[in-house]
Amino acid sequence: MQSQVVKITARIAMTLVLAPIFVGHAARADTLKIGIIGPLSGGGAAWGQAAVEAGRVLADETNAAGGLQVGPKRYKVEIVSYDDKYNTSEAVSAYNRLVNQDGVKYVMILTGAATAALKQNVEDDKVLALTGSYTGNTLDKNSHYMFRFYSDPDQYVGPFVDWVKKNQPGRKVVTINPNDETGWHVADVSSRTLTSSGFQVVDKELFERSQKDFQPMLTKVIAMKPDIIDLGSTPPAVAGLIVRQARELGYDKLFTKSGGSGPRDIVAAAGAKAAEGTINVLYADPSNPGYQRLAAAYKKAKGQDGNEIMVPYYDGLNVLLHAIALSGQIDDTSKVAAAFSRALPMKSVQGDQIRLGGMQYYGTNTQLITVNYIGVIRNGAPVAIGKLQ
Structure with a gap:
């Protein structure tokens, strides 16, 4: 399994309208790990690479701020990504490695097939997951730890x-x-x-x-x-x-x-x-300054144009980090899940409104409602x- 570890220090972008949740420089920070499971190679690689790069861009903007403030402590965020090759068994292996070996409590799962395979694991393990799945049964009334990070x-x-x-x-x-x-x-x-x-x-x-x-x-x-x-x-x-x-x-x-x-x-x-x-x-307006900032960073890092799906990846990670900060907890994912309703609504990097919803469709408010173009x-x-x- 191909793996890629990108160590990053995360803060919330200054373009967002929530209260600041980061502190200034200091000598040392504890670590918060967030996993990414997605296709980093093959036909869906444009999506997977965009997810990893969105995390890196968010970090580059916030390294100087000193980390994510959660209660009395601050945390450096480490993104740990694994290539599932758009294969369900690879996704399950990646999830098990993230949770059981890497100690991850927060994970982004990009594809519908992987999400369907891991849906019950997420609930049983109380791992808070962000999913990009288009699968109809991804969310239901029993979804407490699974959030879809864009409109489906x-x-x-x-x-x-x-x-x-x-x-x-x-x-x-x-x-x-x-x-x-x-x-x-x-x-x-x-x-x-x-x-x-x-x-x-x-x-x-x-x-x-x-x-x-x-x-x-x-x-x-x-x-x-x-x-x-x-x-x-x-x-x-x-x-x-x-x-x-x-x-x-x-x-x-x-x-x-x-x-x-x-x-x-x-x-x-x-x-x-x-x-x-x-x-x-x-997922983005190519002429929007917020998107152009992300696209320029991607091109500088990769030497090629990125997929505009970077926007909901970036925004989804921002919402997650806000929820963690507002919860005052890093280990209690149930409190973080509850804090999503406090983190939203908020503005996208493009200036559009992101809302929390989904009840009318799935019987649960674990859907980020985003603006598409x-x-x-x-x-x-x-x-x-x-x-x-």
């Missing part, structure tokens, strides 16, 4: 479909998603929403995450003459591969991406010409053209 399709697909209906011609849609719990949930939400909005969903395709040749599937899809192919929760690099192969087969209509955004990775795999005009749900790929780059709230 239940919150934003409706406004996304409404925007497409108002701004794009054509009503015949094919959806394409991975053949796992994440893909099933996104396909279900998307198809129900599209149908209720007057679209005709002529096919719902599922593929295995290891798949590289999509021409047989796309030949069938294109024969149905869809006006729109929605790539749903398909990983960005794979989405780009699908776009390129579909264009090669003669498909010249619209692509949409209603989940798991990553337009730059789509362009890298498809080419700018093939990807032109693709409509995306974006409508984006379009123009000349090889994403451009935000609206908000989804």
Whole structure:
């Protein structure tokens, strides 16, 4: 298992509106470990690398402040990340190592498959988890230690479909998603929403995450003459591969991406010409100064552009650190979980409002409600053209 340890000192960014929770310089700080489990290699690497880098950026901004103030003590935060290769068994191994060997009580789990596999472990172990899962059953009335750190399709697909209906011609849609719990949930939400909005969903395709040749599937899809192919929760690099192969087969209509955004990775795999005009749900506005600050730090560290999903990773970690500070506890995760309601609402690094919710959807208020954007790929780059709230 590939591992990466990034030691960081964390504080809350000065752009946020909460009271200061960090103290000045001193000689020594205790350590608070936060684990990250996600794909640091393979098709989902853009998401995993963004998570690790978001933690590093947060630390770089706060190293001089001296640490996170929790009660009478202050803490240096150590981010411990493991590559699960988008594989459930690897994710379980990473979790066990984090909890049993590294002594981690706080963990970020990036994918739906990993979250589904670890959901009960999190509750049993009282490990406070932040998840990026799109899986429908991630949160329920028994979720006390699991928090989703951004809005999921239940919150934003409706406004996304409404925007497409108002701004794009054509009503015949094919959806394409991975053949796992994440893909099933996104396909279900998307198809129900599209149908209720007057679209005709002529096919719902599922593929295995290891798949590289999509021409047989796309030949069938294109024969149905869809006006729109929605790539749903398909990983960005794979989405780009699908776009390129579909264009090669003669498909010249619209692509949409209603989940798991990553337009730059789509362009890298498809080419700018093939990807032109693709409509995306974006986690960030590329023109926003807050995002640009994170993006510049990522590019300096990695030598390439990062995925805009850095924004909810960064914000999610900020919310967690605020909750820990407000709880006055570092070891009692039940008190930290209760403090989320005191930490929120707060402002995102982009200035948008983050709220706590989820009761109406899952029977529990462990969902961070965030603002997403409508984006379009123009000349090889994403451009935000609206908000989804």
